[in-house]
Amino acid sequence: MTRVVIVGGGPGGYESALVAAQLGAEVVVVDSDGLGGSAVLTDCVPSKTLIATAEVMTDLIEAGELGIEIERPRVDLAKVNQRVKALALAQSADIGSRLAREGVTVVPGRGRLDGPARVVATLADGTEQTYDADAVLVATGAAPRVLPSAVPDGERILTWEQVYDLDVVPEHMIVVGSGVTGAEFASAYQALGIPVTLVSSRERVLPGEDQDAAQVLEDVATRRGMTVLGQSRMQSVGRDGDQVTVTLQDGRTVTGSHCILALGSVPNTAGLGLEEAGVHLDEGGFVEVDRVSRTSARGVYAAGDCTGVLMLASVAAMQGRIAMRHVLGDAVAPLDLRDVSSNVFTSPEIATVGVTQQQVDAGKVPAEVVLQPLATNARAKMQGITDGFVKLFISPGSGQLLGGVVVGPRASELIHPVTLAVTERLTADEFADTFTVYPSLSGSIAEAARRLHGS
Helix, strand or coil: CCEEEEECCCHHHHHHHHHHHHCCCEEEEEECCCCCHHHHHCCHHHHHHHHHHHHHHHHHHHHHHHCCCCCCCCCCHHHHHHHHHHHHHHHHHHHHHHHHHCCCEEEECEEEECCCCEEEEECCCCCEEEEECCEEEECCCEEECCECCECCCCCCEEECCCHHHCCCCCCCEEEECCCHHHHHHHHHHHHCCCCEEEECCCCCCCCCCCHHHHHHHHHHHHHCCCEEECCCCEEEEEEECCEEEEEECCCCEEEECEEEECCCEEECCCCCCCHHHCCCECCCCCECCCCCCECCCCCEEECCHHHCCCCCHHHHHHHHHHHHHHHCCCCCCCCCHHHCEEEECCCCEEEEEECCHHHHHCCCCCCEEEEEEHHHCHHHHHCCCCCCEEEEEECCCCCEEEEEEEEECCHHHHHHHHHHHHHCCCEHHHHHCCCCCCCCCCHHHHHHHHHCCCC
C-alpha cells in the first residue's frame, strides 16, 4: 500500500486526501489550522456568508422599485458574524467527518519535511511524530500580506481574516486595496449600510478583471454612495483611540473608525524544510510546480495558494486531485487554466472564464467579441436589474467559444454553461442552438451567442 502524507488541510489537502483514499492509498493529513483551511475557516466560506447577508440587505433596500415598501433595515453585525463563524466551523466539521469515513488519519499539528520522503508533525504539546511517505503533498496555503507601515491590531486595523470578530457596526470602513478581496469587502459592508471608502493604488477597481465589468461595478458602487479613491497609494495606516487614519503617498489622509487591509497574500512556506528537501521556491516564496503538481523534489507535490498558480479554492482542489491521480497511477489530465471559471462576489457579481479582453486588445488572441446588456432581458426587467452584461469571445476561424464574462446577480451560477462550452470547445452556433427558459437571465447568454452567427 502506498502511504501519502499531506501537509495542510485546506481544499488542496482534503480534496487530495479523498482522492488518494478512493484509490487505495494510506493517507495521513497533518493540519495545524483546522480542516478546510483558510478557505473554510477565515476566507471563502466566511466572506461569502457575509456577502450573502449583504445581498439580502440590498434586495430589501431596493424593494421599493418593485412596489414593496419596507422600513430601512438595520444590521446586527454581532449576530451576523456569530452565524458566519458557526457556519465555517460546521463546514470544517463536515470535512472532518468525511475524511474519517474514508479512513484518512488526521494529525492535529504543524508539519514540516525532513527530506523528500518524511514528514515530522509537531503536536500541540510539543512532542513530535514522524511519518515516512511514498509521496508528500504540500498544501499549506497563504496568509494576508501586511506591511511595517500598516500593522493590523485585530480591533480597528484588520486583515480580512479578522473582520468576523467585529461586534459593533463600524461608523466608517476604509478598505485599502481594490483587488478581488478589497472589492468584495467594500461591496459587502456598503450593502450592510456602512459608509465605505475604497483606497485603490490603481486607476480603477479590480485592475486584473475585465475592464468593462470593473467599470460597471465602480459605477454601481459610487451610485450607491461608496467613495472610491483611484490612483491613491497607501503610505501608512495608524490608529488614535477609536479613529483610524490612512495616509496616502501624496500627503492626503482618510479617517474612519475601522480599516481592512487587502494587500495580497504571502505563501505559508517558511520553516517547512522545503528547500532542504530539494523543493524549489520562486522569489516570492511560492512552491514551483508543473501541470501535474510535481515540485523539483522527487515524490513531493504541492497544491493550492502556496504554489501561487491561481489562488482559487477550486484550483487548489483540482491541483490536489491531479497530484494524487498522478502519484497513484490513475488517468490524469494536466491542469489547464484556460478552462478555469472564477467569480468576484461583489454586487453585481463578475464571473469569467477563458480568454480575456486584455488578451484580445493586446493582440495575443484573435477573437470576435460581443457584449449583450442585461437591461434588455425580460427577466432582468421583472427583477429590477439594470446593470450587467454578457460578453462572449469566439475564434474568427472556427467559431469556437474561447471565453466569456457575465456581470450581474448570481453571475457565479450563470457562468457555468459558458465554462462548459469553452471546455468542450463548442462553437457559438452550437451554443446558441441550445434551448433556454423564457424568461431567464441565461437567455441573454444564448442571445449573445446568436449575435455571433457568421462571425
